[in-house]
Every structure is written in C-alpha cells, then in structure tokens.
Amino acid sequence: MSSSMIIGQYVPGNSVIHRLDPRTKIAIIFFFVLIVFFANSVMSYGLLTLFAAGSAISTKIPANYLIKGLLPVWFLIVFTFLLHLFVTKEGEVFFSFLSFEFYTGGLIQGLAISLRFFLLILVTSLLTLTTTPIEITDAIESMLGPLKKIRFPVHELALMMSISLRFIPTLMQETEKISKAQASRGVDFRTGPVKERIKAVVPLLVPLFVSAFKRAEELAMAMEARGYQGGEGRTKLRELHTGRLDIYAYFLFVLVIIGLFITRS
Amino acid sequence: MDITFKDVSYIYQPNTPFEHRALSNLSFHIRSGSFVAVIGHTGSGKSTLLQHLNGLLRPTAGEVDIGSYKISAEGKTKDIKSLREKAGVVFQYPEHQLFEETVEKDIGFGPLNFHVEQEEIKRRTQEAIEAVNLPEELLQRSPFDLSGGQMRRVAIAGVLAMEPEVLVLDEPTAGLDPRGQREIMDMFSALHKEKKLTTVLVTHSMEDALRYADHIIILKDGRKHMEGPPLEVLVRKEELEQVQLDVPEVIQFLSGVEEKLGYSISYHNQDIAQLAKELVAMVKGGR
Numbered sequence: 001m002s003s004s005m006i007i008g009q010y011v012p013g014n015s016v017i018h019r020l021d022p023r024t025k026i027a028i029i030f031f032f033v034l035i036v037f038f039a040n041s042v043m044s045y046g047l048l049t050l051f052a053a054g055s056a057i058s059t060k061i062p063a064n065y066l067i068k069g070l071l072p073v074w075f076l077i078v079f080t081f082l083l084h085l086f087v088t089k090e091g092e093v094f095f096s097f098l099s100f101e102f103y104t105g106g107l108i109q110g111l112a113i114s115l116r117f118f119l120l121i122l123v124t125s126l127l128t129l130t131t132t133p134i135e136i137t138d139a140i141e142s143m144l145g146p147l148k149k150i151r152f153p154v155h156e157l158a159l160m161m162s163i164s165l166r167f168i169p170t171l172m173q174e175t176e177k178i179s180k181a182q183a184s185r186g187v188d189f190r191t192g193p194v195k196e197r198i199k200a201v202v203p204l205l206v207p208l209f210v211s212a213f214k215r216a217e218e219l220a221m222a223m224e225a226r227g228y229q230g231g232e233g234r235t236k237l238r239e240l241h242t243g244r245l246d247i248y249a250y251f252l253f254v255l256v257i258i259g260l261f262i263t264r265s
Numbered sequence: 266m267d268i269t270f271k272d273v274s275y276i277y278q279p280n281t282p283f284e285h286r287a288l289s290n291l292s293f294h295i296r297s298g299s300f301v302a303v304i305g306h307t308g309s310g311k312s313t314l315l316q317h318l319n320g321l322l323r324p325t326a327g328e329v330d331i332g333s334y335k336i337s338a339e340g341k342t343k344d345i346k347s348l349r350e351k352a353g354v355v356f357q358y359p360e361h362q363l364f365e366e367t368v369e370k371d372i373g374f375g376p377l378n379f380h381v382e383q384e385e386i387k388r389r390t391q392e393a394i395e396a397v398n399l400p401e402e403l404l405q406r407s408p409f410d411l412s413g414g415q416m417r418r419v420a421i422a423g424v425l426a427m428e429p430e431v432l433v434l435d436e437p438t439a440g441l442d443p444r445g446q447r448e449i450m451d452m453f454s455a456l457h458k459e460k461k462l463t464t465v466l467v468t469h470s471m472e473d474a475l476r477y478a479d480h481i482i483i484l485k486d487g488r489k490h491m492e493g494p495p496l497e498v499l500v501r502k503e504e505l506e507q508v509q510l511d512v513p514e515v516i517q518f519l520s521g522v523e524e525k526l527g528y529s530i531s532y533h534n535q536d537i538a539q540l541a542k543e544l545v546a547m548v549k550g551g552r
C-alpha cells in the first residue's frame with residue numbers, strides 16, 4: 001500500500017551506523033544540517049556529498065530501496081531546481097528557447113539548492129532508517145536532561161513520545177484491518193464522487209477512535225498496576241553509552257568540518 | 266460458487282527489505298457447496314489466503330477463480346464490488362468493525378452499500394439477528410453498549426445480512442466462551458446446509474474441523490502441507506505433528522480402542538453418548 005514511502009521507517013541491521021550511540025547520530029546530523037549552508041564551492045559540496053553518500057553506503061541498506069523511498073522527495077527537488085532555473089536572472093544567458101532565456105546563475109543556484117535539499121533529506125532519513133524510535137526518544141531524553149533543572153518535564157515528554165511512536169504501527173495495522181473489513185461490506189474508498197468518499201471515512205474512523213481510547217485506558221491501567229509513578233527515581237532498562245565507535249565518528253565529522261572551511265571559496 | 270487457486274503466490278511489500286512471501290505456489294479446488302476448513306500455525310498464511318477470496322488481495326503470481334470472477338496480478342477484476350456481495354467475510358475479531366449508532370443500522374450497513382431496498386434490508390436484519398440468537402430488543406441499542414460476545418454476534422449478523430453465497434470465516438469463535446463457540450459454529454453449520462453456501466473456515470480447533478468440514482487444507486509456511494477429507498487427513502499423526510497439530514481426541518480414542526481392544530468403530534460425527542452406546546453394543550455382542 002504505502003510501502004514506497006520510507007521516511008521514518010526503521011530498517012533493522014547491524015552496520016556501523018546502526019551501532020552508533022543515537023546521541024552521536026543526532027548531534028552529528030544537527031551540525032551537518034547547519035554546515036550544509038556554509039558550502040559554496042564545488043569542492044565543499046563534493047566533500048559534504050561524499051560524507052553523506054559514505055554514511056548512506058555504510059548503513060548497508062540497499063541503494064535502490066533508498067532511492068525509491070525518497071521518490072516523493074525527488075519531485076520537490078526537481079521542482080526547486082526548475083524554479084531557480086526559470087526565475088533567477090543572473091550571469092550570462094547560456095540557452096534560450098522560444099521566449100525563455102536561461103541564465104548560468106540560475107543553473108548554478110538551482111543545482112546548489114537542490115543538492116543541499118537532497119543532502120538534508122538523505123542524512124536526516126538515515127537517522128530514522130538506522131535508529132529505532134525508542135532509541136531516538138532515549139537520546140532526546142538524555143540530551144534534554146539539563147532542562148530538568150528549570151522544571152521542564154523532560155521525562156514526561158519522552159514518555160509521551162515513546163508511547164505515540166509505539167502505537168503508530170499498531171494504529172496503521174488497525175486501520176488496514178478495519179478498512180479491509182469495511183471494504184468487504186461494500187464500502188468503496190477508492191472510486192466514486194468525493195462526497196461519497198468522505199462519507200466512507202466514518203466507518204473507518206469510528207472503530208479506530210474506539211479502539212485507540214480502549215487501548216489508552218488499558219495501557220494506563222497496566223502501567224499503574226505495575227507501579228509506574230513518574231520519572232523520579234526510575235532506573236533505565238536501556239543505558240545509552242558513548243563508545244570508541246562514537247569517538248571515531250565525531251573525529252571524522254570534525255575532519256569534514258575542517259575540510260569544509262578549507263575548501264570554501 | 267466453485268473456488269480454484271492456480272499456483273497462487275503472494276508477497277507482502279515486494280522489493281523492500283521487508284519483503285515477505287506469505288503464500289507459495291498454492292493450488293487447490295473447492296467445490297461449490299462444500300465446507301472447507303483451513304488449518305495451520307500462526308503465520309502460515311491463512312488470513313492472507315482468505316483475503317484473496319473477495320479480491321482484497323491480488324495474487325503476486327497465479328490466479329484465483331471464484332465462480333465466474335477471475336483475480337490475477339494483471340487484469341482488473343471487473344465488478345469487484347459484486348464479488349464482495351457474493352463472498353461475505355467474517356474477519357478475526359469482527360466486533361472491531363462496528364461503528365453505527367444502533368445495532369440495526371450496523372447490520373443493515375452492508376446491504377445498504379450494495380443498494381438493497383429498505384424493505385428487504387429490514388427483513389434481512391430480522392432474519393440475521395434471529396440467526397445469531399440475539400433478542401430483537403437489541404436492534405435499537407448502541408452496539409458499543411453490548412457485551413463482547415453480543416458484539417461478535419452483531420458483527421456476524423452484519424455479514425449474514427449481505428446474504429452471501431460464499432461465507433469466509435477467519436477464526437470466528439476466537440476468544441469466546443466454550444458454549445458461545447459451540448453455538449456460533451452450529452449456527453454457521455446450519456446456515457451452510459440451509460442456504461447451500463460454500464463455506465471456508467479458518468480454525469485452530471481440530472475438533473471443529475472434524476465436526477463441521479467436509480474438506481481440509483493444512484498450510485505450512487504458505488505452502489499446502491496436506492489436503493483431503495477430514496477422516497483421511499486428520500488421522501495422519503506424523504504429518505500433523507510436523508505442523509504442531511494433534512489428531513482430534515475422538516479419533517485418538519477410537520484408534521486406541523481398535524488397537525487395544527480390537528473393536529473398530531467407524532466415525533461419522535457421532536457425539537460421545539452415541540459412541541458409548543455403539544461401543545457397549547459391540548462389547549455385549551462379544552465381537
């Protein structure tokens with residue numbers, strides 16, 4: 001069904017990238033997103049592309065899966081490129097067609113911006129492809145830890161996040177199940193006038209809400225029964241730790257940053 | 266309606282790391298009017314198989330023929346909606362699909378989608394609620410006020426009201442109390458005979474398979490492991506053990522009697538009391 005969209009989907013594996021501490025991945029990606037905007041020469045773009053592509057390859061996720069999964073994004077990238085090509089009027093005219101004139105400035109800017117865009121999407125989707133939602137939540141809780149001092153409810157936030165993440169696949173399965181059941185009773189979700197199709201959503205949404213509320217109630221009860229009483233004094237089942245692999249990763253990334261500022265023009 | 270699977274394979278999420286082959290080269294034929302039990306371990310592909318019977322899934326390879334409808338990977342099946350009217354599916358935990366304000370409306374929802382006349386819907390609703398053995402007073406209640414067992418019956422009534430020719434049942438009694446299980450299965454069996462349905466039942470209960478079915482298909486990892494009439498299939502201990510299934514207790518008992526005492530009693534769905542009588546007669550007769 002929606003299997004072609006991979007943004008946000010975890011692919012199990014045991015690659016170097018999978019084994020990194022999630023905090024390392026988040027930190028590196030955060031700074032990568034910042035430094036992408038400093039690239040301004042062919043060399044500097046090349047360096048960043050090399051880093052992103054290298055990371056992508058070392059995840060061992062099949063390339064055609066990555067490329068196809070980003071398909072919806074390709075459209076945006078191409079659109080960005082065309083927009084710049086048509087609108088920017090700098091540099092020399094290098095091509096004219098009918099009444100359109102294309103400028104070198106537009107071409108270069110179009111290429112640069114769509115490449116930036118691509119790098120951002122690729123690197124951020126590598127995070128979710130190689131890190132389980134739970135790991136990401138743990139990492140965020142740990143990284144926001146200092147905010148507890150100002151009474152920011154970090155633990156509760158993390159708990160809410162992990163519960164929502166945990167139930168997304170469940171809700172998706174449920175949606176599929178119920179839509180199949182209603183389709184068997186003659187509901188047509190795909191064809192027909194728009195008004196009918198909107199009406200067809202009711203038999204899907206009502207059961208979904210009912211079961212979501214029921215689940216929430218059961219979960220709350222189960223948590224209480226097992227003595228849950230908030231974050232104070234709770235120990236962790238999964239401890240995060242930064243190891244040698246993470247140090248290598250930071251080291252490599254610092255080299256990339258230094259390289260970037262050398263190759264900038 | 267006759268149902269034929271020709272070399273059917275089904276793959277979930279093909280060409281992704283999550284690719285999963287749920288059915289492999291499955292072929293079988295179900296004669297119109299028969300009662301078929303599909304048995305297999307969790308994950309052996311039973312539910313996937315069922316979803317081919319009304320075109321919810323299309324085979325990745327091969328073809329499914331149901332009456333005059335053909336479902337294959339390529340061609341669009343014309344009139345998929347009318348196929349869905351003729352092949353009614355009771356899903357696992359069908360009570361999850363209830364949504365209307367009243368039981369009556371929910372039962373009538375299927376027929377309404379297939380453009381059945383109001384009068385006729387009323388008649389079918391009455392008949393369906395009687396068939397599932399619920400009091401008529403419930404018709405005006407909200408389905409969400411009912412007990413779990415009652416909700417299950419309402420959901421089943423909703424499928425029966427479509428008056429399908431093929432009834433597809435995915436573990437329809439899972440999670441009910443033993444008496445409720447027996448009642449619902451007896452009801453399906455009676456309907457099957459009365460309306461000359463073709464029934465396909467997924468079950469974990471070897472006893473149910475033996476009691477109700479006239480043909481049995483056992484799946485293992487998406488392939489056909491065994492197929493045939495119950496009394497031929499359900500006695501093959503070694504093959505059944507390969508898929509973690511047991512010979513039904515009655516059969517175990519009768520073959521034990523034959524082995525130890527030398528009395529051979531043929532089984533044709535007698536209940537315990539009758540079997541005891543036959544055994545007593547044999548012992549007294551001194552044969």
Ligand SMILES: Nc1ncnc2c1ncn2[C@@H]1O[C@H](COP(=O)(O)OP(=O)(O)O)[C@@H](O)[C@H]1O
Pocket residue numbers: 277278285286287305306307308309310311312313314
């Ligand atoms: N929507 C789906 N996406 C991916 N895999 C699935 C999906 N539905 C079922 N499967 C897989 O297909 C196999 C057969 O499932 P199913 O037909 O539900 O088995 P059964 O009903 O016999 O328990 C299982 O291994 C299951 O994990």
Ligand SMILES: [Mg+2]
Pocket residue numbers: 311312357
């Ligand atoms: Mg199943």
